[in-house]
Amino acid sequence: MKNLIKLFSIVFLFGAIFMSCEGPEGPAGTNGIDGIDGEDGTNGTATCFVCHDGESIETIQAQFYTSQHALGDIAVDYAGGRGSCAECHSHQGFVEWALTGDVAEDFSAPEAWKCSTCHTLHTEFDETDWAFRADDAITLSDGSTFDDGASNLCANCHQARRESDYYDSATAAYTEDEEFTDDDYADMAAAAAAMEIAWGPAGEVKYDNGVDTIIITFDVPTTHVYISSTHAGPHHGPQANMFAGASAAGGITGSAFTAHAAGCTGCHMGSDANHSFMPQEETCTACHTSGVPEDDMDAVYDRLVALAVELEAVHAIHIDSEWEDGDPLFGYVHPALASIPRAQFEAFWNFMYMVEDRSLSVHNPTFYSDMLDAAEAAFAK
Incomplete structure (x- = not known):
């Protein structure tokens, strides 16, 4: 058996040696036919340049x-x-x-x-x-639908957060005690002493320790509405509601101003999709061929300023001392805690709505004018 294994080993060894021997290389043969070209690939940066051009x-x-x-x-x-x-x-x-x-x-x-x-x-x-x-359609705070294509994206944020009945919903008279301490104490104590707080017919200073705490009782009969927050109003960006003609106080209703159907993106971006979002004059002058009607807007501003003075006189708002005539009202006007007659509250609500819309009536001239007229009527002498 051992001899048989040796024999196979010798045969295998000689076979390996024989296979490793190679004669001189012959002449090269004719090249084969080229294969079919593959499809060109896409340049790696091509997709980037779709936007980054x-x-x-x-x-x-x-x-x-x-x-x-x-x-x-x-x-x-x-x-x-x-x-x-x-x-x-x-x-x-x-x-x-x-x-x-x-x-x-x-x-x-x-x-x-x-x-x-x-x-x-x-x-x-x-x-x-x-x-x-x-960019889906938006349900506004009054339950109506805002659906204006690309402008829906803007309306997600540029809409009212509440209606006027958020404040005007009481079915019976009530009182509300508000406590002011620390940094707020001095201002409120001084305002109370000067009778510059609209605390309602039977409102009063309930408690004042003369140092750092004062409690004021606001009386709210059924004829009055209590402004319960210094952020009262639609909340800073009610442009979609204004555009749709919705959410005014006092029963004022409206609809979209069809002449301004270009919407948010059409007016604020124009045909070149300007991303500063500043109103594009070309959109205005397409109809207002003599130029942007700035005189009309200035007249609206003057009426809003006069209304602000009336509202401050009844202690429904406070105008910052830094404000000067010609400055925007937005950012300088702040609601005050106040119990005021309903007609004055409706004027207050519509005033805050118009100020926070910031268009000086451009978003919806007819609806805006109705609100401004009604607010002024509440203070007609």
């Missing part, structure tokens, strides 16, 4: 970085971090709301809006990345 993206970015959204002038620093406010006051809040329908918690480092706040960037890497995150 140099001049276009740079122009849009330059415009956007001048907008109030990008500059953080939408209360990003404090409201943007609050879960209840972040939906419309920070990038993170709006994106989370658009994706989930809610904002679950506060943000510790809220950011101002950016391209990807409104657009779903870097998902398909083509033109569809310009799609809006949220």
